[in-house]
Amino acid sequence: MGNSKKDVQAIVVEGYAPLDEPSRMAIVPQLVIPGRPYTGEPLTPRSAGFAVERALAERELAAAKAADAADEAFEAQRSARAEANAVADYARAASRRAAAIAAEASDFQTAQQEAAAAKASAAAAEAAATEASRAAQLASRKAAISAGFVAASAGSFQVVSSSRTVETFATEAEALHSAAERWWPWILYHEQRGCFTEVAHGGIGLPLAHVGIRRHVSDVMSARINLVMTPRGR
Numbered sequence: 001m002g003n004s005k006k007d008v009q010a011i012v013v014e015g016y017a018p019l020d021e022p023s024r025m026a027i028v029p030q031l032v033i034p035g036r037p038y039t040g041e042p043l044t045p046r047s048a049g050f051a052v053e054r055a056l057a058e059r060e061l062a063a064a065k066a067a068d069a070a071d072e073a074f075e076a077q078r079s080a081r082a083e084a085n086a087v088a089d090y091a092r093a094a095s096r097r098a099a100a101i102a103a104e105a106s107d108f109q110t111a112q113q114e115a116a117a118a119k120a121s122a123a124a125a126e127a128a129a130t131e132a133s134r135a136a137q138l139a140s141r142k143a144a145i146s147a148g149f150v151a152a153s154a155g156s157f158q159v160v161s162s163s164r165t166v167e168t169f170a171t172e173a174e175a176l177h178s179a180a181e182r183w184w185p186w187i188l189y190h191e192q193r194g195c196f197t198e199v200a201h202g203g204i205g206l207p208l209a210h211v212g213i214r215r216h217v218s219d220v221m222s223a224r225i226n227l228v229m230t231p232r233g234r
Contacts, residue, residue, distance in 0.1 A: 049194065049224055056193075069143030073136040080132030087125035094118040155192030157199070161185065162209045164216055176200065185209035189217065194224055 098114035157175035160166045162185045169175035172190075179186050185203035187210060189196040196217050201210055 049227065066143045070140045073140040073143070076139070077133050077136035080136070081129055084125050084129030084132070087128070088122055091118050091122035091125060094121065155190055158189050158191050158196070160187050160189060160196075160213055160217060162203075162205065162213060164213075172199065179203075185213065187213045187217075194221070196221060 095115055095118035098118055101110075101114065157169045157172050158166045159169070159175050159179050159182075161182065167175075167178065168191075169178065172188075175188050179188055179200070179202060182202075183204050185201070185205040187201040188199045190199050191197075198214070203209075
């Protein structure tokens, strides 16, 4: 091939720590036997569209979970209000009884103490209802934030090679481990909602090979955008 052994083993990964973090040792590339058949899914506007549809489905699922959490919070708030109303009704009844006792009893001081206790009970019930409402609102807010995190973290890591093929991985570590075994030019992208963000690149070959990969990915994303923006029926 005309390349030295040191050049063949070089894998360029810019801005990222070694995969084996505890031992601080980078993975030694294992070269693929030349001529071995390479399989991969062609990177086309349709495959990019599938990624967009998957991200939309995950966002809808997260929204449904957030709606369920909001419904549960609303039910908890309504139950707390019902309990607070029952306590308030009991407190008002006790206050009325205390007033009747005060009117009939000769010891007005005792009746006055019972009325004060009833007012304190009503105030405590109102404070409990306020606290329950605040807790329900906080639970609903946490559910919305959690759903937002789920939607934001959706995506996958894809290794695109100079042969215009792509392999998809769930984690960045898996993608880098697979890419380290290649000797031809490759670029690792983080795919999210059909958009490809470059993470790392490597392989042995002309710099123009990486330029060709980037141009191909850019063309695929542009074609996907045009496909989405084109009105139906045209």
